[in-house]
Structures are given as C-alpha cells and as structure tokens.
Amino acid sequence: MSRPKRTTRPKKPLRDVRAVILAGGRGTRFWPLGRADKPKQFLQIAGRATMIEETVRRIRPLVPLRKVTTVADAVQTRRVRKLFPALPAANMIVEPVARNTGPALALATARIWLDNPEAVVVALPADHLIKDEKRFLRKLGSAVEMSARAGAMVIFGIPPTYPATGYGYIRFERERPRTCGREAFYPVRAFKEKPSVELADEFLAAGDCAWNSGMFVWTAETFARQAEACAPALFSFWKKAVEALRSGNRGRLRAAFEGAPALSIDYALMEKAQGVLVAEGDFGWSDIGAWSSLLEVWPRDRDGNAARGELAALDSRGCLVWNPGRLTALVGVRNLIVVDTKDALLVCDADLDQKVKVLVEALSRERGRKKLV
Amino acid sequence: MSRPKRTTRPKKPLRDVRAVILAGGRGTRFWPLGRADKPKQFLQIAGRATMIEETVRRIRPLVPLRKVTTVADAVQTRRVRKLFPALPAANMIVEPVARNTGPALALATARIWLDNPEAVVVALPADHLIKDEKRFLRKLGSAVEMSARAGAMVIFGIPPTYPATGYGYIRFERERPRTCGREAFYPVRAFKEKPSVELADEFLAAGDCAWNSGMFVWTAETFARQAEACAPALFSFWKKAVEALRSGNRGRLRAAFEGAPALSIDYALMEKAQGVLVAEGDFGWSDIGAWSSLLEVWPRDRDGNAARGELAALDSRGCLVWNPGRLTALVGVRNLIVVDTKDALLVCDADLDQKVKVLVEALSRERGRKKLV
Numbered sequence: 001m002s003r004p005k006r007t008t009r010p011k012k013p014l015r016d017v018r019a020v021i022l023a024g025g026r027g028t029r030f031w032p033l034g035r036a037d038k039p040k041q042f043l044q045i046a047g048r049a050t051m052i053e054e055t056v057r058r059i060r061p062l063v064p065l066r067k068v069t070t071v072a073d074a075v076q077t078r079r080v081r082k083l084f085p086a087l088p089a090a091n092m093i094v095e096p097v098a099r100n101t102g103p104a105l106a107l108a109t110a111r112i113w114l115d116n117p118e119a120v121v122v123a124l125p126a127d128h129l130i131k132d133e134k135r136f137l138r139k140l141g142s143a144v145e146m147s148a149r150a151g152a153m154v155i156f157g158i159p160p161t162y163p164a165t166g167y168g169y170i171r172f173e174r175e176r177p178r179t180c181g182r183e184a185f186y187p188v189r190a191f192k193e194k195p196s197v198e199l200a201d202e203f204l205a206a207g208d209c210a211w212n213s214g215m216f217v218w219t220a221e222t223f224a225r226q227a228e229a230c231a232p233a234l235f236s237f238w239k240k241a242v243e244a245l246r247s248g249n250r251g252r253l254r255a256a257f258e259g260a261p262a263l264s265i266d267y268a269l270m271e272k273a274q275g276v277l278v279a280e281g282d283f284g285w286s287d288i289g290a291w292s293s294l295l296e297v298w299p300r301d302r303d304g305n306a307a308r309g310e311l312a313a314l315d316s317r318g319c320l321v322w323n324p325g326r327l328t329a330l331v332g333v334r335n336l337i338v339v340d341t342k343d344a345l346l347v348c349d350a351d352l353d354q355k356v357k358v359l360v361e362a363l364s365r366e367r368g369r370k371k372l373v
Numbered sequence: 374m375s376r377p378k379r380t381t382r383p384k385k386p387l388r389d390v391r392a393v394i395l396a397g398g399r400g401t402r403f404w405p406l407g408r409a410d411k412p413k414q415f416l417q418i419a420g421r422a423t424m425i426e427e428t429v430r431r432i433r434p435l436v437p438l439r440k441v442t443t444v445a446d447a448v449q450t451r452r453v454r455k456l457f458p459a460l461p462a463a464n465m466i467v468e469p470v471a472r473n474t475g476p477a478l479a480l481a482t483a484r485i486w487l488d489n490p491e492a493v494v495v496a497l498p499a500d501h502l503i504k505d506e507k508r509f510l511r512k513l514g515s516a517v518e519m520s521a522r523a524g525a526m527v528i529f530g531i532p533p534t535y536p537a538t539g540y541g542y543i544r545f546e547r548e549r550p551r552t553c554g555r556e557a558f559y560p561v562r563a564f565k566e567k568p569s570v571e572l573a574d575e576f577l578a579a580g581d582c583a584w585n586s587g588m589f590v591w592t593a594e595t596f597a598r599q600a601e602a603c604a605p606a607l608f609s610f611w612k613k614a615v616e617a618l619r620s621g622n623r624g625r626l627r628a629a630f631e632g633a634p635a636l637s638i639d640y641a642l643m644e645k646a647q648g649v650l651v652a653e654g655d656f657g658w659s660d661i662g663a664w665s666s667l668l669e670v671w672p673r674d675r676d677g678n679a680a681r682g683e684l685a686a687l688d689s690r691g692c693l694v695w696n697p698g699r700l701t702a703l704v705g706v707r708n709l710i711v712v713d714t715k716d717a718l719l720v721c722d723a724d725l726d727q728k729v730k731v732l733v734e735a736l737s738r739e740r741g742r743k744k745l746v
Contacts, residue, residue: 031702032700032702310742312732312735312736312742314728314731314732314735315725315728323718326716326717326718327405327716327717327718327736327742327745328717328718328719328720329404329405329717329718329719329720329721329729329732329736330720330721331719331720331721331722331725331726331728331729331732332721332722332724332725332728333709333720333721333722336706336720338718338720340713340718343699343700344699344700344701344702345696345699345700345701345702345711345713345718346701346702346703346704347701347702347703347704347706347709347711347720348702348703348704348705348706349704349705349706351705352688352704352705353704355687355688355704355705356702356704358687359685359687359702359704362685362687363685363700363702369683369685369700372700
C-alpha cells in the first residue's frame, strides 16, 4: 500500500523574502587584524565563520542563499565571491563608486522590484552580531509579514542599555503599538543621529527610544512608493537605476550611481518616509564596534580574560587577546587589547580602543607604513 | 734615509693577563626571547652584539682572544664556538656537570696555573653591561697590577644606588685604602648575600658597602694559595683537577668535577680568603637583571618608550618593546614590557617583570608548553 500524497497549503501567504546584505562597509577599528581591504565583515571574530558568513547563515531559514543579494565595491565583492561560491554572480551588486547606503539599498531594491514588486526586502549590515538567533528569526518573520500587510517600512530598534553617543536614536510612539502575531510595532516619531550625552540620557529616561540597528524591512513596492512621495533625489536615482537595469547598460548604471546623493538610507529615505514602524530588536544585538566589544562576546576565563590562541596569564585581568596559533603570556596587566598578526602587533588599553582608528589614520599618512593599514 | 728602529721598553712589567668568561649561566628572565638553551649572554639586547661578544670585545685592549677562556656546559659551549670561531678549542672549558661558579673558576684557574702560575686571571660573567668602557678598562688594568703586586684577590664592588635585596653586599674598610696608580683598593670586612631591605638600608647609610659584581681578579698562584689556606673542599678539588689536567684523563676530570662542592666562588673561596680587596666599580655597571633594566639602557623617545623594531605609540609612555622587523602599535598604555617572538608573545607590567620567571616555571611544568621555554 502506497502512502497517499499530501498536499499542504500554507496557512499564511508565502512571502518572497529577499535579503540585501550591505557588505561594503570599511573600517579600521579592528586593525591590525582588519585592514583597509579586509574590514570587520570579513573577519572571523564573532562566531565560527566571518561575520558576513554568519549573517547569511543566520537568516537561511527565512532566506535561501539564491535570494541573497550583496552590495559592495569590486574588491570586497571578490571576497564575497570567495566566501559564497554558491551565490549566483547576478546577486553580487558591485557599487561603481562609494555613495553610502542610500543609493546602494535603492539599487539593490530596484533590482528586486524589477523581478517582483511584492518581494519583501530584508536589508542587513554584514557585520552585526546577534546572540539569540531564534528570537531574531521570529521577529524578522513578523517584520516581513507586518511590512507586507501594512505596506510599511520597518526598522529594528535596539533597546538602549547606556546613553551611547555614537548611535542613531529612533523615538517612537510606545502608546500606539500595532501588532502582527505576537510582535508589536511602533510608529516612528523622530530620528536623532548621535546625540549629546545629555540628550542620550533623556532618551533613556523617556523609555521611548531605540538605537537604529541599520536593519530594515520593506517591500520593493513600498520602497519605490515612499521614495517617490518623500525623497525626490533618491527617487530620481531610483528611476535612472530602473532604466539602466532594464536596458542592461552598465555605463548608464554607473553614471546614475555616480550622480546619486551620497547619503545613508536613514537620511536619504527613512527619516522622511511615512508610516515607518519600529520593531523591538531585543535579541542580543551588537554591532561589535571595536575590539573591546568582543569582551562581551568571547568566553572569558575566571580572571575575565578572553583569547583566541593560547593564553598564559599571571595576575592579569580583563584582557582580550587575538594571537591564534601562538602563545600569549600576560603578567600583571589589566584591561588590555592585544592583537598580534604577521606584520603588526597592537597593545591597547581596552577603554581607549576607539583610538585605534586615530592611530591607523596616522599610519596611513606615513610613507613606509601605508602598507600596514 | 731609513728610519732608525725604536726599541720600546715597558715601564711596568708586562703581565700575562687571562680572562675567564663564565658563559654557563642559565636564566628565564628574558623569556620569550631568551629560552632555556639560550640565556641572556647569547641575546643581543644591550649593545651591537650578544652580551658575551660585548664582554669579550670590551676587554680586548687588555686581553687578546687567545687568552680568553670560557666555561659553560656542552650546549652553551656550542653557542660560544659559533660566536667566536677564532677562539682556540682548548680555551673552551666544558663543565661535565653544573657545580656553580666555585668549581668552574677553580678549574679554569688551574688550567691557567699549569701554564703560568704568575698569570693574572680576570674572571667575568658573560652577561653584564658596562657603559663606561674606558673607565672600566683603566680600573681593570689597575686591579690586575694590584692583584699581581700584592698577591691579593680583588673584587669589583658596585656603588649601590638603592637598597637592593637581590644582590650580595661587601662591607669594606673605607678608611684603609691601598692605592695602585690612581686607583684605590679597600680591604674586605665582610660579605652579606641578599640582605633584608632594612639591612640594605643600613648598608647604604653606612657608605662602606658595595654590591658584589661577580667580577674578580687574581693571579693563578694566589688562587691556589688562598684555596689551600682557607677553603679545603675547594682545594681538594683543585688538586684533583690539576692532576687530571696533567694526565689529560677526561674521566678523572669529570669525576673530580662531579665530586666538587656546588658552591658559588663567593661561598667557596672569596668569603674565606685573606686580604681580599675591593675595587670601586663606578663604570656604569648593570647586570641587566630583567627586561625593565633595558629601559635604562636603550635610547628612549620623548614619551619614554624604547623599542627594537618599529614603534607607533599613541598616548603611551615608559614602554619597552622587543619586536624587530615588525610594527608594534601602542595605544593608551603605560609602563609595559612587550616582547614578541616567533612562537610566543609577552605583555608584562614593567614593575612586575621579576614574575616572568614564575610564569616560565609554570609553563615548563605544562606538557604542551615545555617546548616554549
């Protein structure tokens, strides 16, 4: 007796979910492991693989690889190709010139829009860490659904834990939640990029603020509609991009991209768009802003030291060591970042690791040292 | 017209000066640059060459290479042979077993005695630094002369600069100097190895104390006479050594050495000998006891950092870096020792560098890490 074949019907409509991974970020904060041509997303510093691989792996239950699009410059796209040999070449968008995230996301969304205007785009930085992946996926699924149903753009807002001055804040209307399944979404009231510490304190006290995670959800159609209604400069680029993509003319695409406003997606669109919703990103998010962030991520020994590579510590506490394949010995030191690579060694106070950037800028101005950046 | 040949006559008798270089010391304080089989004297940490090469070079105006004898174990003697290809093989004494400096110096002196009992022996550790070499040579020459004329053993005593508890002290009779040329020599009153800090304070206040530098001058004959008169155990070894050397029987020499008392020359002879004189070693001496000693030796930048290898320092002070051929970047750190080698990296508080020894001892007890020691 043969089993009867079952035909299953989805209870809710199957969404065409696409991911756009912003893989083009540059950064010098993880020097000397990270270099100008090898920024954070290509480093294996949090998780079992590079951050971009982790980003793609994490969303796989919702977005298969063939529905992933990456945006980066030519050099970084080469790295992407190496890391994801199964990723279709057409899915790797090469930015002709750097124009910040606004044009990059508009172009990627335009390509998806040409394919399916109903497709839901999940836009994600390639270099963020998420500890509670199950929760993240559930929330992301809800955001996809909410975005599709309401025709709204959704931003993941991170519950702030301290009055950070380096992040963008989103104020939202906590008293007017909209729900989708178990998740609540809140209308955005205002954006505030990098506030003063006094203002950040106020935001935290008010309890109606979140950090802008840079993770967004929108349908391609909604993106186009909002750009048309609220962001003329971006929409002008959008139209040119759509034309260029339709014609397959690379020169036109490049010209359009070069003429696009170099603005972040926040400035270019999100701050102007109507009906934007905030989803609470309470899933152990970190943008791993500098070496010391990893002290919260890597397992630590009983003295609070965390190391990649062998560690022998004597009277030493709170240190982070990157020195795989070799022994690092610490004697009587506290709160240090130690990063050893083939051609450069960094020893840095963990509280001052933001200054690594300053150091690297200085190196890049020095003749014989440029090659080390 | 041909120049008339001039026959010169020495004003003072030409002494047959021999140097015995104690090249066998072990030590772990310069780990990870120094290793168990490559102690301080074979490191190029102070001066243009290794410390033992500097030691031999420094005395060359007084002692030609052919009059240099080294004493070390077989492994270290191989290193000596490599560094001094012109040193006659017979001048390299291999200690059959480790028996401290007493037997080592007795054996070396016995060999010289067999050659010429009148020869003046200058016994020097291989791993000391002397900044004022001209002054040192002048004083060494006077000590040679004094020792030969008076038939006395001479010790170089270092004017103490702080109440060190890790050195041996010599109290001497400052009020009864004996002079030789421009130099004064003082009769020894007593030895005191590693005093308490209170006692060291007293010594400094009394003004009649010096650190025992471990640098000695004696004629071979005086050594034999003093050993016979005051140090029966050592003299017993001396006699056996002389017999074994005369017979050329290696087995007998080894047996004699194995039976020798494992004592420093201070305990074995100097503390017991009669008429020992102290010469003031005010020539910028340092035994370079640990990494931080080099902060007083290496040139420092305006922030007090000293480095071998390229350094890029930001808000960092008083650090010592060994990392030749690579760039070391310091950010916001103070008073650190940073030593990078092929397979191990040390980051250590400069005030705690005595603990490197403790760390290395721990490593040497760990299975997989022994090879790093």
